[in-house]
Amino acid sequence: MARVVFLHPDLGIGGAERLVVDAAVALKSKGCGVQIWTAHYDPTHCFSETLDPDLPVVSVCIPVLRLSRHRKKVLFYCHFPDQLLTQRKSTLKKLYRAPIDWLEERTTGMADMVLVNSHFTAGIFRDTFHSLSGVQTDVLYPSLNTHTFDQQSAEGRGLEGLFPEEASVLFLSLNRYERKKNLGLALQALAVLLCRLPAEQRAGVHLVVAGGYDERVTENVEHYTELKEMAAQLHLENCVTFLRSPSDSQKVALLRGSTAVLYTPSREHFGIVPVEAMYCCCPVIAVNSGGPLESIADGDTGFLCEPNAEAFSKAMERLMTEPHLHRDMGQAGKRRVQDKFSLQAFSDQLYGYIVRLSQ
CATH class of the missing domain: 3.40.50.2000 (Glycogen Phosphorylase B;)
Known part of the structure; x- marks a missing residue:
């Protein structure tokens, strides 16, 4: 042995x-x-x-x-x-x-x-x-240890009271609270998306910014505050929830309940979040560089975009307005994880x- x-x-x-x-x-x-x-x-x-x-x-x-x-x-x-x-x-x-x-x-x-x-x-x-x-x-x-995801899904807990009940379209950013993860891009993309949507559709759109947070790490503490300030400047306070160090059950529930994951780092080494999202049948909108070029099939399991709010918001709008696209990409994503990861x-x-x- x-x-x-x-x-x-x-x-x-x-x-x-x-x-x-x-x-x-x-x-x-x-x-x-x-x-x-x-x-x-x-x-x-x-x-x-x-x-x-x-x-x-x-x-x-x-x-x-x-x-x-x-x-x-x-x-x-x-x-x-x-x-x-x-x-x-x-x-x-x-x-x-x-x-x-x-x-x-x-x-x-x-x-x-x-x-x-x-x-x-x-x-x-x-x-x-x-x-x-x-x-x-x-x-x-x-x-991906899919057993853990399957077990958490079976338990079906984790989202109670996290965001407003009227939220019908949920986008998710899942990364550590670090500046290199470019989490502000998710906030900026949401702001652009809301400006383009008709008034009746805006109220149901919500973004959850979730990720690892360690009080020992000064950058985590500072960047969390910076992001909350950015959300206020963009007038997004009522449509953004910040979640620090979500539990496994919360993470899986968020992945399964989201319209898409917004994966914002550029030149990411590999990035396990897109794989987690695809296994949960959640399309991924990611920057077109680094590891996501190998994990995500562009146009099949998600979208690979330029790292700017306009490109991300267009992909978000497509997934909102074309329900079949979310379904088809979700199913293709799970198959890709089972085949490759x-x-x-x-x-x-x-x-x-x-x-x-x-x-």
């Missing part, structure tokens, strides 16, 4: 964290012994599957594993190069990050195997780590890599 240890810095609520949990569940189902090691874990701010396992709170890195007395094989799953997640607007910041960036590239190259979450990330990996041009990077798409396919492929490493 293979013994697998996952190392992740902060096991909170986000796409990367969802991937780690699903991968752990997948390998456990294959009979592997699995542990997750993390530098921070909060039982009140985590995915439900992590409430039972033993999660040692530690911080380790690839060189430690490679140089230990009993050398461990290392599989590195690149969600996105860390150095691209930090801005360098000042000379001091550039100098501070230079040795960290060098260390990231050197230690990444020490892994026995490197996987990436999309072809987009594979290209970014090559463009970022120039000295690793000879390293093979296999694409392993994140999967099933947990079974992910489990088989990941387990194959683990077996190859252990030989």
Whole structure:
């Protein structure tokens, strides 16, 4: 039996964290012994599957594993190069990050195997780590643990009192409260849409902005306030609900009850939200760059748009005024997830890599 240890810095609520949990569940189902090691874990701010396992709170890195007395094989799953997640607007910041960036590239190259979450990330990996041009990077798409979604759907709870009862058309933005997620685009698109609609249709349109929120993260706190202020400036207070760290049941209920998900980040590494939405038969309106180019079939399971309010609002209006389009895209989306992003396919492929490493 293979013994697998996952190392992740902060096991909170986000796409990367969802991937780690699903991968752990997948390998456990294959009979592997699995542990997750993390530098921070909060039982009140985590995915439900992590409430039972033993999660040692530690911080380790690839060189430690490679140089230990009993050398461990290392599989590195690149969600996105860390150095691209930090801005360098000042000379001091550039100098501070230079040795960290060098260390990231050197230690990444020490892994026995490197996987990436999309072809987009594979290209970014090559463009970022120039000295690793000879390293093979296999694409392993994140999967969806559909059992969790099916279970939450069967329970059918989660939306009571979240938004006005007269809301008949629901749009959903589902992302962490971070500026790079461009959540303001969803608010701007709603404002443009409402200006174009006849008065009798406006009252039933509502947007829920939901996502991971951690009070320890200053940006989460600040950006939540910024978005509420933007909604007020756009006169959207009565047609927008802000929801912080929704429960699993709330998230699934929102996905199943929405006309569309508005997925606003540009150059997103992969993005699990579109996959979640498609499995719930909810069309996705997303920016036409990054991971959504691989997860969404444009015109079939949703719309890929330029990152501006006008383009998003046109797609939103189509889904409002053409009910058959919502139905057909929803059904096509679920089939696409079952074909390309099933947990079974992910489990088989990941387990194959683990077996190859252990030989």
